[in-house]
Amino acid sequence: MNKYIYLIAFAIMPILNMIRKIVIGQAYELRHYITLFIPILIYIFLGYFITSYLKKHDFSNKFMAVTIGVLVGIDQIAKLIIYRFLGNKVITLPGNLFMLKIVKNEQISALFNILGLTLPGWITTIARLMVLIVLLIFYRYCEEKYQKDSYLNLTKILTYAMVICSIMDSALWGYTLDFIVFKGLQAIDIKDIYAQLGIGTLLMYGIKNDLFVIKKYNN
Numbered sequence: 621m622n623k624y625i626y627l628i629a630f631a632i633m634p635i636l637n638m639i640r641k642i643v644i645g646q647a648y649e650l651r652h653y654i655t656l657f658i659p660i661l662i663y664i665f666l667g668y669f670i671t672s673y674l675k676k677h678d679f680s681n682k683f684m685a686v687t688i689g690v691l692v693g694i695d696q697i698a699k700l701i702i703y704r705f706l707g708n709k710v711i712t713l714p715g716n717l718f719m720l721k722i723v724k725n726e727q728i729s730a731l732f733n734i735l736g737l738t739l740p741g742w743i744t745t746i747a748r749l750m751v752l753i754v755l756l757i758f759y760r761y762c763e764e765k766y767q768k769d770s771y772l773n774l775t776k777i778l779t780y781a782m783v784i785c786s787i788m789d790s791a792l793w794g795y796t797l798d799f800i801v802f803k804g805l806q807a808i809d810i811k812d813i814y815a816q817l818g819i820g821t822l823l824m825y826g827i828k829n830d831l832f833v834i835k836k837y838n839n
Contacts, residue, residue, distance in 0.1 A: 626827060630667030630820030631660040637806065654717060659802065666813075667820045670774060679773040691781035695810040696788055702799045718800070723807040725796040744790040752783045762825070771825035778818035785811035 628635070638656040677683070702722060711720040759776055762768075789796045789811075798807035 626824060627664050627667050627671070627820075629823035629827070630817060631663040632819060632823070633816050634659040634663055656802075658717065663813075663816055663820070666817055670817065670821070671771075671824065677770070679770065684773065684777055687777050688781045688784065691777070691814060692784050692788070695781075695785045695814075698810055699793075699797045699799070703797060706799070718802060720799055721801045721807070723798040723801065725798050725807070745787055748783055748787040748790055752780070752787070755779055755783065766829040769825070769828070771821050771828060774821040775818050775825060778814045778821060782811045782814040782818060785809075785814070 801807045
């Protein structure tokens with residue numbers, strides 16, 4: 621199969637979101653379909669970039685730690701700038717499809733949003749720390765059971781950065797400050813982009829190492 625087809629892994633969540641919006645009838649105008657389709661193209665482009673230009677990089681522990689720190693810094697500094705200078709303003713980007721607007725997500729996570737839960741910051745901080753521990757164990761298992769390669773390293777960088785950003789949101793802000801708004805549909809922050817790309821690299825790792833193959837055993 622053409623390797624470029626696998627890039628669809630980086631857009632799996634936007635694709636599922638598009639299908640959900642269409643099914644429940646929230647996408648009924650051309651601009652809605654365009655708004656849903658553009659994130660898919662963006663994630664595929666970013667996925668192509670990191671797999672084509674970064675996968676051959678020498679992933680030393682120092683490089684990974686510095687990269688995680690930079691990604692966390694980008695997310696948090698962007699939020700500080702948006703909070704300080706945007707306030708109650710709304711900036712509509714060209715095409716009237718995207719906006720920069722502060723959206724305080726007090727549920728902090730997609731799961732809490734679905735369940736309608738608003739929990740204290742210290743509880744969500746502990747939950748994030750537990751997620752980080754689970755990821756450490758999972759990645760160690762993958763390294764021992766399969767192999768450590770560039771896809772797994774990229775997954776570790778992206779997901780660790782995402783979880784650390786989430787911990788800082790819970791501990792410092794008490795909520796998630798989303799500010800990238802797909803008009804009338806969805807609001808995200810930068811760490812959500814890390815999460816989606818991390819899902820993509822993990823799926824690529826799984827495809828490469830046959831993690832999703834169901835083996836048949838003959839009696």
